[in-house]
Amino acid sequence: MSLPAAAMNVERQLLLSEIAEFNAAYAHCIDDDQLEQWPEFFAEDCEYQIIPRENVDLGLPAAIVFCDNRGMLIDRVVALRKANIYPAHYSRHVLGAPVLLDADGRGLHSQTSYVLMLTRMDGETRLFSAGKYVDVMVRENGVLRLKNRSVVFDTHRIDTLLVTPI
Amino acid sequence: MRTNDALATSVPRAVDARLYHEPDVFAEEQRRIFRGPVWSYVALEAELEGPGAFKSTFVGDTPVVVTRDQEGALHAWVNRCAHKGALVCRAPRGRATDGSFVCVYHQWAYDAQGNLRGVPFRRGLKGVGGMAQDFDLAQHGLRKLRVANLCGMLFLSFDEKAPPLEQFLGEAMCYYIRRVFNRPIRVLGYARQNMRGNWKLYSENSRDGYHGGLLHLFYPTFGIYRPSQESAGEVDEVGFHSAFTVSKPSQTDGYENYQREANREMSGASAGAEMLRDPSVLTFRPEFDDNIALLIQSLFPSVVLQQIQNTLATRQIVTRGVAETELVWTYFGYADDDEAMTRHRIRNINLVGPAGYISMEDGEAVELCQQGTAGADGWSSFVEMGGTDVVPKVAPIGLDENAVRGFWTGYFALMKGAAEVLP
Missing domain, CATH: 3.90.380.10 (Naphthalene 1,2-dioxygenase Alpha Subunit; Chain A, domain 1)
Structure with a gap:
């Protein structure tokens, strides 16, 4: 028995608002430098990559960051804190409205545009990256988590380096 | 003069900082090094699969294109139309399936080797306009570059002396x-x-x-x-x-x-x-x-x-x-x-x-x-x-x-x- 159209629409709006809230919290986690909490937005068995749109369009698999479990996300944060050298900076994500593509047995499929501004300690704010999240989210104990997040970036000439997650 | 100063005062174990900053040093490097008697890597042969394949890139700051012709041979030329200097090839890579590269500005058409093949209204129209009678396509090709291939790494040179x-x-x-x-x-x-x-x-x-x-x-x-x-x-x-x-x-x-x-x-x-x-x-x-x-x-x-x-x-x-x-x-x-x-x-x-x-x-x-x-x-x-x-x-x-x-x-x-x- 299918739901009436109005009920479908309400359910869809609820899902979209839940995804938007999730994304907003994710962005603030990074922008507020709470990176140790960042892996918790992901399911234990997850995949996260940052890949140039150039490669996606060419059907080529190489990503500049590729993690296929939550441990690798934690390692990224530990390396950022303890090993890597980079210019100190603030991140500022500005997110678009999510688009719900599909909801199936694997989870909620959505995509969301982002713009990421970086501000270095000289005080100048620069557009660092524009792109989109292509996501699959699952529910664990009622809470949304990322099963898969592909950050597909348009700005494929990276300014200096990338160390902070998008 | 300043270029000469910075070069003259530098030796391999002590390099004058001006060499990192002066625009005339940069311009001189383009002439003497990148367009000089050396070989610059530009592509992997694996990026040029099939007849008509091309990749546009740079040698130093000069735009260049590497191509594969219909017979499979590799060529390279400066990406600069002989007419007005416009970029001929505007895509980073691809296949020119008919083997031609046409400048969008006035549609001067080149082959994969960089030879000029056609110029619109070359003879004018009804006796009006057109190029001079002695206009020779062969004199207006793209600037061709030497190509060398070592195990699939492709290098270009501007200079016969390389x-x-x-x-x-x-x-x-x-x-x-x-x-x-x-x-x-x-x-x-x-x-x-x-x-x-x-x-x-x-x-x-x-x-x-x-x-x-x-x-x-x-x-x-x-x-x-x-x-x-x-x-x-x-x-x-x-x-x-x-x-x-x-x-x-x-x-x-x-x-x-x-x-x-x-x-x-x-x-x-x-x-x-x-x-x-x-x-x-x-x-x-x-x-x-x-x-x-x-x-x-x-x-x-x-x-x-x-x-x-x-x-x-x-x-x-x-x-x-x-x-x-x-x-x-x-x-x-x-x-x-x-x-x-x-x-x-x-x-x-x-x-x-x-x-x-x-x-x-x-x-x-x-x-x-x-x-x-x-x-x-x-x-x-x-x-x-x-x-x-x-x-x-x-x-x-x-x-x-x-x-x-x-x-x-x-x-x-x-x-x-x-x-x-x-x-």
Whole structure:
């Protein structure tokens, strides 16, 4: 028995608002430098990559960051804190409205545009990256988590380096 | 005049900072080096599959296109219409299925070799306009460049005086190129990194073994490289090119030990609490007939070829201005890799590239030197680690700046007009 159209629409709006809230919290986690909490937005068995749109369009698999479990996300944060050298900076994500593509047995499929501004300690704010999240989210104990997040970036000439997650 | 001053006061072990900053030095480099008697890497042959395939890129700051014609032969030309100088080829890559390259401005049409094939309204219309009777298509082709192919690495030269590629590179460099390109490869993708610094700062960086374990703290912290590992640095007979090799750990002192130790270091005071969660990013699957786990080969003037664990990549240096350099990473594997091997390489790529655990800092180092040398009139660098001259081979690496002095030796010879320095 299918739901009436109005009920479908309400359910869809609820899902979209839940995804938007999730994304907003994710962005603030990074922008507020709470990176140790960042892996918790992901399911234990997850995949996260940052890949140039150039490669996606060419059907080529190489990503500049590729993690296929939550441990690798934690390692990224530990390396950022303890090993890597980079210019100190603030991140500022500005997110678009999510688009719900599909909801199936694997989870909620959505995509969301982002713009990421970086501000270095000289005080100048620069557009660092524009792109989109292509996501699959699952529910664990009622809470949304990322099963898969592909950050597909348009700005494929990276300014200096990338160390902070998008 | 200032160009001459900065060049005259510089020697390989002490370089005048103005060479990183002055636009006229940059312009002179384009003439004497990038459009001079050397070979610049531009592409992998695997990027040019099939008749009509092309790739547009740069030699220094000059736009160029590499093509494959209908017979399969490779050609290259300056991407500049003979008419008004417009870019003829506007796509980064693709296939010109009919084998022609047409400038969109006035539709002058060229073939893959760069010959002019047609000009609209050449004879005018009904007796009006058109080109002069003696207009000769053959005189208005694109500027053709020499192409040389070593095991699938494609190099271009503007200058008839450039020695044959293999002679230019020297035996040792050719050996390592053949080693990496021992069988057909497959491109896995690209990454591009923009550094707000002079191209020579990056060229020095890739030849500087001294900084490896000091700037890239991931190395000592996570244990990929330690001074005790067997390593060597080689240069060609002039010093233009450099190859660093580091062997994989011995059986008794394997990566596992390194990583256990590294994990302890990572944890700081709370030993054991903060393990590297997934060391598979470091895993090396030996795939060569030697023990080399790391090869960084800098080929003057425009490319670094690397094998770091199982990541294979070229890093093409594109000069975008006196204080801006783009590094184009082309990652590849072998055509016979299975899915698991490809996935392994993709995981390994976390180590390298613009977000690479052991390479991201190079962008920062280049920019720090560019910023720090601003206004440094009369200041010169001090490049005397491990001596003041250039020797063919050093071992181990990390304690000298031999290859950096080698780079400058070649650079000054070309810039000061001593072309006889070429091998």
